[in-house]
């Protein structure tokens with residue numbers, strides 16, 4: 001296993017270019033998160049160019065947060081480009097249970113076999129075909145309640161699946177890892193999960209094992225979130241402190257990340 005500290009060193013050394021197809025809400029914050037963490041973001045989503053760009057980026061991330069048929073076409077082109085070039089891609093199924101367009105798109109994208117799926121508990125339960133209590137983009141279920149669903153989705157899709165929340169769970173269907181840390185202020189800042197998905201892409205670009213890559217990115221967020229939560233007064237100051245902490249986190253602090261095998 002590549003440790004989170006080693007993964008962080010590799011990510012910073014490589015400063016990978018990550019193509020992020022993310023939503024209008026998340027674009028700015030996610031780009032800042034990648035820059036602070038040490039990667040290079042590019043938000044490129046239209047079908048006219050997304051496939052071409054995916055072939056040169058180190059990884060692709062696809063987020064369905066603000067969806068339309070034209071965006072779906074751009075996603076499919078980009079996934080074809082990434083897959084053809086042997087690059088990893090990460091799916092963020094934002095509110096995938098909420099509407100017909102989201103359900104159909106998620107089914108279609110899952111059939112294209114994402115390297116990694118990163119969602120909250122309600123989203124992962126829904127992909128597994130189970131009922132969930134999610135409302136809109138926010139989770140209504142615990143991560144623990146989605147552990148079995150995550151394992152099932154990972155086995156069926158051949159993807160690594162990450163379920164995030166107060167604690168995080170990552171599985172490739174056989175192995176399982178729990179990561180704790182972070183701050184209760186993280187879900188009070190919009191697009192924190194979307195930005196994390198982009199960072200998972202950055203780690204996947206440079207760390208060969210997608211499970212190790214995912215654990216590295218989640219540990220980076222857990223440690224930075226905990227650092228940032230100390231002494232801030234609310235979501236506004238947390239957001240700024242979190243970007244600072246993403247940059248300040250070093251391999252030595254990731255060594256202290258609370259990561260344990262399931």
Ligand SMILES: Nc1ncnc2c1ncn2[C@@H]1O[C@H](COP(=O)(O)OP(=O)(O)O)[C@@H](O)[C@H]1O
Pocket residue numbers: 119120121137138139163164165166167168181182183184185186187191192193194196218221222225
């Ligand atoms: N209550 C919490 N305590 C600590 N960290 C949290 C909490 N809720 C979410 N996080 C962290 O926030 C990040 C985004 O996760 P999450 O809120 O599940 O995503 P989403 O925004 O897609 O619903 C993850 O790093 C997760 O560990």
Ligand SMILES: Cc1ncsc1CCOP(=O)(O)O
Pocket residue numbers: 023025026065066094137138190191192193194195
């Ligand atoms: C509020 C909102 N609406 C559509 S996408 C989005 C952002 C969701 O971000 P996250 O999934 O990280 O909470």
Ligand SMILES: [Mg+2]
Pocket residue numbers: 094095119120137193194
């Ligand atoms: Mg989300």
